[in-house]
Amino acid sequence: MKEKRSPLIGIIGGVGPYAGLDFFRNILNNTVTSCDQDHVGTVLISCPALIPDRTNYLLDEETENPAFGMFECANQLAVAGVKYAGVACNTAHAKRIFEPFTAMVREKIPHLEIINMLETCMLYVKQNMPALRNIGYLATKGTYKSRVYHEYFRAEDGFSLMEPEVQGQERIHEAIYSKEFGIKAYSDPVQTKARSILLYETFKLFDRGAEAIILGCTELPLAVNSGDFLVPVFDPGKIIARRLIELTAPEKLRRE
Amino acid sequence: MKEKRSPLIGIIGGVGPYAGLDFFRNILNNTVTSCDQDHVGTVLISCPALIPDRTNYLLDEETENPAFGMFECANQLAVAGVKYAGVACNTAHAKRIFEPFTAMVREKIPHLEIINMLETCMLYVKQNMPALRNIGYLATKGTYKSRVYHEYFRAEDGFSLMEPEVQGQERIHEAIYSKEFGIKAYSDPVQTKARSILLYETFKLFDRGAEAIILGCTELPLAVNSGDFLVPVFDPGKIIARRLIELTAPEKLRRE
Numbered sequence: 001m002k003e004k005r006s007p008l009i010g011i012i013g014g015v016g017p018y019a020g021l022d023f024f025r026n027i028l029n030n031t032v033t034s035c036d037q038d039h040v041g042t043v044l045i046s047c048p049a050l051i052p053d054r055t056n057y058l059l060d061e062e063t064e065n066p067a068f069g070m071f072e073c074a075n076q077l078a079v080a081g082v083k084y085a086g087v088a089c090n091t092a093h094a095k096r097i098f099e100p101f102t103a104m105v106r107e108k109i110p111h112l113e114i115i116n117m118l119e120t121c122m123l124y125v126k127q128n129m130p131a132l133r134n135i136g137y138l139a140t141k142g143t144y145k146s147r148v149y150h151e152y153f154r155a156e157d158g159f160s161l162m163e164p165e166v167q168g169q170e171r172i173h174e175a176i177y178s179k180e181f182g183i184k185a186y187s188d189p190v191q192t193k194a195r196s197i198l199l200y201e202t203f204k205l206f207d208r209g210a211e212a213i214i215l216g217c218t219e220l221p222l223a224v225n226s227g228d229f230l231v232p233v234f235d236p237g238k239i240i241a242r243r244l245i246e247l248t249a250p251e252k253l254r255r256e
Numbered sequence: 257m258k259e260k261r262s263p264l265i266g267i268i269g270g271v272g273p274y275a276g277l278d279f280f281r282n283i284l285n286n287t288v289t290s291c292d293q294d295h296v297g298t299v300l301i302s303c304p305a306l307i308p309d310r311t312n313y314l315l316d317e318e319t320e321n322p323a324f325g326m327f328e329c330a331n332q333l334a335v336a337g338v339k340y341a342g343v344a345c346n347t348a349h350a351k352r353i354f355e356p357f358t359a360m361v362r363e364k365i366p367h368l369e370i371i372n373m374l375e376t377c378m379l380y381v382k383q384n385m386p387a388l389r390n391i392g393y394l395a396t397k398g399t400y401k402s403r404v405y406h407e408y409f410r411a412e413d414g415f416s417l418m419e420p421e422v423q424g425q426e427r428i429h430e431a432i433y434s435k436e437f438g439i440k441a442y443s444d445p446v447q448t449k450a451r452s453i454l455l456y457e458t459f460k461l462f463d464r465g466a467e468a469i470i471l472g473c474t475e476l477p478l479a480v481n482s483g484d485f486l487v488p489v490f491d492p493g494k495i496i497a498r499r500l501i502e503l504t505a506p507e508k509l510r511r512e
Contacts, residue, residue: 006305008303014292014295014297015292016292016295017284017292017295017298018284020280021277021280021281021284024276024277024280024300024302025277028273028274028277035309036270036271036272036273036304036309037304037305037307037308037309038304038305039270039272039273039302039304039305041270041302041303041304041305041306042273042300042301042302042303043299043300043301043302043332043336044280044298044299044300044302045298045299045336046280046295046297046298046299046300047264047297047298048292048293048294048295048297049262049293049294049295049297050297051293052293053291053292053293076299076336076337077336079335079336080299080301080332080333080335080336081332188444188445189444189445
């Protein structure tokens with residue numbers, strides 16, 4: 001019965017809802033199991049109406065800080081018994097949102113520990129490839145505009161982040177969002193056009209000197225993966241899922 | 257702000273964990289939205305260690321009724337604010353499990369309403385195709401053995417359920433569970449062999465007089481769908497997801 005008392009993992013989803021789904025899939029896919037009962041206990045809360053658009057807030061087009069809705073979700077996870085939680089959204093990790101959010105959690109629900117996806121990703125890169133400097137990243141326009149990755153992969157720590165030029169950013173956004181061929185509309189299978197755009201833009205980043213690539217949007221791992229490239233590929237959603245398993249049931253972490 | 261107070265949907269997952277994932281995907285896929293914030297609030301709890309194997313219990317190979325663990329999950333959903341919940345497992349709906357479970361919920365957490373997936377499916381069939389009699393169903397060995405479908409699609413109500421013969425049941429089980437070609441191991445894309453088995457066994461049911469087919473396992477809709485057959489195909493996971501949306505936010509139910 002000891003099993004029953006291992007700490008629960010929490011997922012603040014809804015930002016967007018399919019990103020929460022992917023986050024949970026990452027937890028399942030990275031757990032070693034011999035039966036259903038071996039999987040780690042997880043609670044996913046997806047209440048998108050509580051959390052306004054993150055990019056709009058960062059661009060001052062929305063006045064309410066998404067941190068408040070995220071805190072409300074965290075609170076619901078805490079009452080359900082969750083010990084460690086992550087937020088399934090890249091842009092929500094911008095410090096203007098994430099810092100007030102974690103400050104509220106520390107003050108009101110200190111028994112819940114929030115794991116920061118982008119910080120976890122940055123620490124993972126640092127530990128596993130300490131010599132890495134030039135890192136390209138693929139993301140939505142919102143993530144590029146918010147410059148959230150620059151807050152974690154900092155120039156003063158030796159990182160040099162590389163983004164596609166503006167047209168390339170537009171094309172990547174289309175590869176994700178287009179109703180005709182985007183990954184959100186067609187994920188099974190992903191359309192050739194969406195995949196081609198991502199490969200093309202990634203190769204251009206390599207030409208400019210990128211030594212590794214980060215898939216900075218939960219849709220991207222559906223279309224491209226480490227098998228496509230000769231350089232390291234980092235998926236923050238997978239990295240945080242593995243970190244959460246390590247914190248709650250380290251013996252169940254699937255070998256990479 | 258009225259939006260924020262619409263009732264929350266709950267999912268008792270973990271039985272198995274990927275079935276919980278699919279249940280949530282069904283909610284998302286059946287919601288009409290123009291932005292993230294339009295999606296209905298949902299909480300998924302996946303604590304498989306709390307819930308012993310359902311088939312083993314029904315075959316008297318496990319002494320603890322899974323109803324207790326399911327109740328514990330229901331309780332956590334209720335404290336998180338959930339109003340309507342479903343259980344993401346066909347076999348868990350066997351009355352030896354489901355009746356004590358709902359009795360506990362009614363007594364201890366009456367403000368939580370449990371929606372019965374198989375009853376909802378049966379009522380859907382009755383309403384939409386009242387003349388239907390001979391219904392084939394594809395399922396795991398556990399679901400066949402437990403005879404849970406017979407408890408809902410009852411002979412005295414005019415239903416005649418049709419199962420593949422024993423060898424066919426074995427083959428369907430392999431199509432789902434095989435490490436070499438099963439849907440659990442290969443879902444994206446599903447292997448041709450798994451799909452062929454399912455088509456073959458379904459056609460045999462038609463030859464024997466089945467007028468419709470139920471996909472009685474959450475993996476099956478990944479491999480076959482209504483486009484494959486000339487007769488109606490029912491997916492209980494989709495039907496209950498639609499019912500839950502209808503109960504909480506009827507205006508958001510996607511048209512079929």
